[in-house]
Amino acid sequence: MNLKLKRDGLKAIDGHVLKSFPRECCGLLLGKFGENVIEVEEVVGADNVLGSPVAFEADAELVFKTIKRAEKSGLELVGIYHSHPKIAAYVSARDSEMMKLWQGFAWLIVSAAKERVVERKAYMPKDGEIGELEIAVM
Numbered sequence: 001m002n003l004k005l006k007r008d009g010l011k012a013i014d015g016h017v018l019k020s021f022p023r024e025c026c027g028l029l030l031g032k033f034g035e036n037v038i039e040v041e042e043v044v045g046a047d048n049v050l051g052s053p054v055a056f057e058a059d060a061e062l063v064f065k066t067i068k069r070a071e072k073s074g075l076e077l078v079g080i081y082h083s084h085p086k087i088a089a090y091v092s093a094r095d096s097e098m099m100k101l102w103q104g105f106a107w108l109i110v111s112a113a114k115e116r117v118v119e120r121k122a123y124m125p126k127d128g129e130i131g132e133l134e135i136a137v138m
């Protein structure tokens with residue numbers, strides 16, 4: 001399964017990640033679920049209401065409003081992204097707990113150092129298992 005991102009969407013995510021460093025940032029991925037592919041059409045940065053270097057929680061009202069707006073333009077919520085300042089883009093214990101509530105969505109994790117993105121990984125929790133997604137940039 002592929003997670004397809006547009007170049008400018010990826011740039012927006014990287015910018016948000018670096019601007020928020022050393023705190024974690026998070027955001028929403030809007031697009032469409034296809035056959036073996038998740039196409040991201042729009043990236044929406046969210047405030048990390050926890051303001052933490054090791055945890056994130058998106059502003060609930062923004063999430064609600066964004067999903068409503070996406071529906072009107074024929075898109076749906078397909079995933080979320082968050083950053084891992086100073087640590088690798090692995091699924092943390094906290095992530096894996098949260099993934100139980102976000103089954104069937106793409107999870108993009110971006111690892112960052114002070115001034116650069118180190119790595120990006122994408123996962124898909126489904127049916128109680130966590131698979132890895134291939135990231136493709138259009």
Ligand SMILES: [Zn+2]
Pocket residue numbers: 082083084090091092095109
């Ligand atoms: Zn995480």
